[in-house]
Amino acid sequence: MLSLYEKIKIRLIILFLLAALSFIGLFFIINYQLVSERAVKRADSRFELIQKNVGYFxxxxxxxALTLKDSLYLLKNTEEIQRAVILKMEMMPFLDSVGLVLDDNKYYLFSRRANDKIVVYHQEQVNGPLVDESGRVIFADFNPSKRPWSVASDDSNNSWNPAYNCFDRPGKKCISFTLRINGKDHDLLAVDKIHVDLNWRYLNEYLDQISANDEVLFLKQGHEIIAKNQLAREKLIIYNSEGNYNIIDSVDTEYIAKTSAVPNNALFEIYFYYPGGNLLNALDKLFYLPFAFIIIVLLVVYLMTTRVFRRQFSEMTELVNTLALLPDSTDQIEALKIREGDAKEIISIKNSIAEMKDAEIERSNKLLSLISYDQESGFIKNMAIIESNNNQYLAVGIIKLCGLEAVEAVFGVDERNKIVRKLCQRIA
Known part of the structure; x- marks a missing residue:
C-alpha cells in the first residue's frame, strides 16, 4: 500500500512525463518546419553564390580569350604566334585547347595533353589536312568553317558554342568560346577567329571548390551534362519527365532542387541540389538549445516540487506515526504538542485531535460518575442510575463499561451472563 507522498510523487512523475512528451512532440513539429524553412533559405543563398561563381568562371x-587576342597584336610571323599562344596556355590551365583561323584561312590548333604538354596542329593549305609538327596527317580535309565553334549561335562577334565531339579527343565533348576579329582589330592581327575550349577536369574541380561536400552540382548544355562536382559524379542522376533530374543514392537523401541558366549565358544551365532540412544536422543544432533549456527547467521544477512535498509529507508521516502510537503513549499531551515549523494543516489536525481527546475524557468522566464497580454489589449496584437515563446514553455507557471482565472474575460466568442478558433486555 502506497503512502500519500508516494501517490502524489507518482502523479507528479506522470504529469512531468506527459508535459515533457507533449513539449518534445510540439518542439519537433515546430523545429521540423523551422529546419525546412532554414534549409530552403540556405539553399537559396548557396545557389545565388554558386550562380555568381559559375558566371565568374x-x-x-x-x-x-581577350587576353590571348591582346598577346597576338602586331604578330605576323606564325612562329611568333605559336610561341605567344603556348606561353599564354601555360598560364591558363583551365583551357584544354586553343584554335586560330589566320587571316589566310589556315587553321592552327594548340592542344593540351595528359602530361600538360601542348602540341600544335596546323594546315599547310586552306581546308587541307590537319598535320602535326612532324607532318603526320591527323585529320584529312579539315574545313574550319564547318566546325561547330565557327558558326555563331547569335549575331554577336563573341559567342559560346554548343558542346560538340572533339576530333582530337575521341569520346569527349568540347565546349568552346569563339572570338571573331572585326573592325580595326582585323588590321592589327593576323588572326580572323580565336576559339578556346574548356578543360573539363579543371571545370569539374572548380565545381568541387564552390560546392559543399553534401551538395550536388552539375552543368548542362542541351541534353548533355558537361561538368559535375564530386558528389554528382558519385550519384546516379536520372532525367525525369518533369524536366528535372532525380538524384539516387543509397540513403534516399531528399534534396531541394534549384535550376537556372548561367548568368549572361543562356546556353548553359546550372543544376543545384541542396540537402533538405535534417534535425540532426550540425547546422541545425542551435535549435536544440531552447529545447534543452526547457527540459532542464522542467526537471528543476520537478525536483523542487518533490523536495517541497517530501519535506511536508515527512511532517505528515511523523504525525501519522505519532497518532499510530498515541493509544500506547505514556505522554499523549507531549505527542500532540505543536512544534515550531509545523505546517498549518498539521497544527489544525493536532488541535482537532486534542479537542477530541478532551471531549472523550469529559464523556468518560461523566460515565464513570454514573457507573462504578465494587466488590460487594458488583455492577448491579448502579443499574438504577443507568435505567434513569435514555437509551442512547445507556448504549454509550454500556460500550464504555470495562467491568464485565471483572464481574466474571469475581462472581463467575453465570453472574456475568445474567448481567449481559439484563443489559440486552434494557437496550431492546
Missing part, C-alpha cells in the same frame, strides 16, 4: 574564359 565563364567570364574568366571570355577574358582569357
Amino acid at each position: 565563364f567570364k574568366d574564359i571570355e577574358r582569357s
